[in-house]
Amino acid sequence: MDRMIVDIPEETMPGAGFHFEDVTKVFTDAAAAMESGSFMFMDDLTLHDAMGAFEIGEPRLDSGLIAEEHRTPQFDPMTPMLPQELCWILDRSFSYEMEWHSGNLLSHTVFTLLYIHFLAELDFEYIPPRLLATFDPSRPPELLFLVLKAWVMGLLKCCDLSWRELSKGGVQDVEDWQSEKCDVSLLEGVPVKFVISSLEDASMWLLKTTKFGVLWRNALRARIILRKTILQLMQSDVFANPFEYQSLIDLAREQMMIIRSHPSPEPESSSPAYHAFDPCIARRLKTFVPLRIVPVPSPEDTWKAVDALLDGWQEVSLLAQAHSLATWESAFYDGLLILNKFTFTWTVERFFHETLGIPYDVIVKTVVQHWPSDVSPLPHMERILGLWLNPPRRRRHLAKSLLDWHKLYDALREITTELEKNNLPKNHIVMQLPNVALIWRLSAIREVIFSAFQLELYSLEERPFAYWYAAQVLEEHLSCLDNLLDVVPKDSSAFQEIQFQHQLLTALQAISTATFVSCMSLLTFDRDRMRPAFFRRYKWAFRPEYDTVKTPTVGHPELHRLKNACADVLQDELFSPRGAVEMTQSILTGLVQMGSSGGWANLWATDRLQFLDHLVEACKGLEGLPTSVRDMDSFDVGTLKWDVKVHPWFPFVETKADAA
Structure with missing residues (x-):
């Protein structure tokens, strides 16, 4: 690198002084045989090289232009310093x-x-x-x-x-x-x-x-x-x-x-x-x-x-001291060890222990006892489970991982179907294996939906469907948790986690439904506008690989159901958007007042409570929602404001004081 920046006298710059000669005709004559819009290429001359030959006077692109305030004197690295x-x-x-x-x-x-x-x-x-x-x-x-x-x-x-x-x-x-x-x-x-x-x-x-x-x-x-x-x-x-x-x-x-x-x-x-x-x-x-x-x-x-x-x-x-998958939600994997100390077997054991509250050995023993052949299906299921450890960008990773979760769900469905044929009781805890995969999959779908609000990806027209879809996913998730509550050991951390999640998801479903109803007028039922936006936003749900899996998907978006859902809402005179938000606030406040979230929060129980507090504040911001469906006609949807600095997922009702 040069040690000096040389100042070039103005009179020697191209276009200055008395020695300038107009060469426009030279280029015009040279290009006379070329058709308009055509290009002439030379070996080893790229478009970047050609653009670099122009001095266009734009400071960000012109390598020859240095503004006066950015000119620096000669730099001497040996200049003494205090x-x-x-x-x-x-x-x-x-x-x-x-x-x-x-x-x-x-x-x-x-x-x-x-x-x-x-x-x-x-x-x-x-x-x-x-x-x-x-x-x-x-x-x-x-x-x-x-x-x-x-x-x-x-x-x-x-x-x-x-x-x-x-x-x-x-x-x-x-x-x-x-x-x-x-x-x-x-x-x-x-x-x-x-x-x-x-x-x-x-x-x-x-x-x-x-x-x-x-x-x-x-x-x-x-x-x-x-x-x-x-x-x-x-x-x-x-x-x-x-x-x-x-x-x-x-x-x-x-x-x-x-x-x-x-x-x-x-x-x-x-x-x-x-x-x-x-x-x-x-x-x-x-x-x-x-x-x-x-x-x-x-x-x-x-x-x-x-x-x-x-x-x-x-x-x-x-x-590093918390050896819980539910706490990490993802894990560092170098191709050999997980968290730099555990084998893949540890992941499988923790996955089922943290979700069902029983050791993986119990599951293995039950499957082996009731499996009709000598070839166990568990190794195949374990390989599928390992796919979710891949580490790219979170939201995109979650969307891509949904197919792997569905394959795991399908594998577990096949296992439990065969076990049922071989006289394993329906109320046995091992029969809940498909719900284990489904819980994790629905959690990922929920985060994909809500994180798009946080990243400000949705247009105004897309937001009502997103809230309605979130409510449907939460309904499926709550159904899975209901099934697990009947069989998971009551004295386990898994049971405490399920109880906490059940209350939290009930609250989220209520506020999501209330928000959907309140901003429903933003929807457009123009097919030419809705369908392309829908398939672009939820393209992860329409991957052709899903067709290779026998088991139908659970929790995927269904645009065709939206119109009927809107009609049902308008006919439900008992539903109150404000009442749903008040119920949400009551549930969340109760969780906060308990002082401990239990489950797998461990050292991050305080963070979980802060998350609940933030949701309570979001409820307070929606106190201005209509009290009933009949009041929707007089509600100004324009007062709903989305600001990720206020809350990443939910809007607030702007008052006259806020507007001022």
């Missing part, structure tokens, strides 16, 4: 790093730190002696060649580990992630231990040096230790040693307290610290993405983002 200036550089780099984690590109965030591109020059062995002689005592060279170099190496290695994890596709929300590294090294070949050792050397020098005051020594050392700790957290296996992992989180939080108590001051206007960043660096990197200058968040917003990062690791640390 400790407080270095603190400011490290903090600003943290800001850009958090912006990368939030979804921006490396070329627009982390790579704007110019020391990254001159890292090899920060080497004591190759520094010219004359530079060592000219260093100001208040700006010791170790700040650059030891402290800053180690910190930049730690930053790049953290980015490398994050990049590797994202590239595996093993985390949620990677759809918009850009993997472009612009041919800039993230120290891929450098061992993590070497980088940690460099950070430790920098920390030790800061601890012992007397070249500047203790205030900035501590401030810089806290930032070095935080960087080292974040790197260690990214490398550590939380499942192998959760207690060590937790100690790293605690150490990082201690450093955050020190950093907040020693904020870096804004450098003076003449400070060379400002030259350490080039927001337009993407112009000089190998990238195919237009330039975007990312605003730098405030220091407090940056530290809040780092806190959120630590909170996420804290949650993982707690989850």
